[in-house]
Amino acid sequence: MRVLLSTYGSRGDVEPLMGLAVELRALGVEVVMCAPPDFAERLAGVGVPLVPFGPSASELTRSAPPPSGLPERAAALIADQFEVVTEVARECDAMVVTGVLPTVAGALSVAEKVGVRAVSVTFQQLTLPSPHHRPLAYPGRSLPADETDSQVLWDLDALTVNALFGEALNSNRAANGLPPVADVRHYVLGDRPWLATDPVLDPWREPAYFDVVQTGAWILPYERPLPADLVAFLDAGERPVFVGFGSMPMHGSADVAAVAVAAVRAVGRRVVVQRGWAGLDAVDGLDDCFVVGEVNQQALFGRVAAVVHHGGAGTTTTATRAGVPQVVVPQLADQPYWAGRVADLGVGVAHDGPTPTAASLTSALRTALSPGTRERAATVAGTIRTDGAAVAARLLVDTVTREGQPA
Structure with missing residues (x-):
């Protein structure tokens, strides 16, 4: 056949x-x-x-x-x-x-x-x-x-x-x-x-x-190992927050990266930024920020404190399976729906609108990183087929x- x-x-x-x-x-x-x-x-x-x-x-x-x-x-x-x-x-x-x-x-x-x-x-x-x-x-x-x-x-x-x-x-x-x-x-x-x-x-x-x-x-079971330099970064401190918007172009991407990094730092975490189709990059040379390209998200999400993403179906499913709290910043199409499902299930936060500020993203991250959200995310992960x-x-x-x- x-x-x-x-x-x-x-x-x-x-x-x-x-x-x-x-x-x-x-x-x-x-x-x-x-x-x-x-x-x-x-x-x-x-x-x-x-x-x-x-x-x-x-x-x-x-x-x-x-x-x-x-x-x-x-x-x-x-x-x-x-x-x-x-x-x-x-x-x-x-x-x-x-x-x-x-x-x-x-x-x-x-x-x-x-x-x-x-x-x-x-x-x-x-x-x-x-x-x-x-x-x-x-x-x-x-x-x-x-x-x-x-x-x-x-x-x-x-x-x-x-x-x-x-x-x-x-x-x-x-x-x-x-x-x-x-x-x-x-x-x-x-x-x-x-x-x-x-x-x-x-x-x-x-x-x-x-x-x-x-x-x-x-x-798709993704067996590709994480890059050695990323593993070293993960091992060097507390779990960071992942920030990535997949295939979204994210117009004004330099501002988006700066906002995201500032918000993650405001909650006392390190950050992993994925370039994606928006071409996000580091905003300065500080060693609390690590930039990745194509990466095994299944392996990575199990090692981060929270995932900030656009709300694509695949990313939402991967993060939910990993039991990691999410902040969804929906851009278009079905993404507001997935943001709403994340919020309804109690496994994360649906950001209000497609353009976060440092203040709005910081607030969302504080909720996502709270003990209650972490516990709920871990519980729901076990129910995903x-x-x-x-x-x-x-x-x-x-x-x-x-x-x-x-x-």
């Missing part, structure tokens, strides 16, 4: 698929991934072949196209998928598809074109229509704040998705001999999408508008094997 994993996005979109790839290979499945070129080295490290498509995801993120440019960018990405992914998909028995919505629609269209079974997966539930939460608003297309009828809001969301991506998708489908899609969101989600999140950290609530398969989070990728791998193999049998 050969499975194609397809995504376009940040590390949070790619790394869970790597976790799934490892579990699929343990079942004897051959795996190949189509993803942005940014992750070639990371995928090579776990032996997953990469077929790159599209421009660099980090460069696209930093360029921050205006909302008016979304349809054009979507059309180009979908065209790249038809050009690159189609040939790979022809040699596969199934596809697992995730990432930003228009590229999911493109990958599913490729699967339709070549006649391969495909599963649509999301790593956060806010894009799944539900009476229990509002849709995420797209840039430049806010939802009416005073509207409380869930069905109305989700109908508006479907209209927005069609307006943004319908032409981009259907022009590419027409060029490839496929009929138009009337409802892009429904096409992407299907009747039974997979939700690859932890049921404690991200509970799917019933009743819902349709069936969802929640597998648990797809976690670690078998989500294994569950999904077995489900996929069983489904493909069953459907491949003659009637």
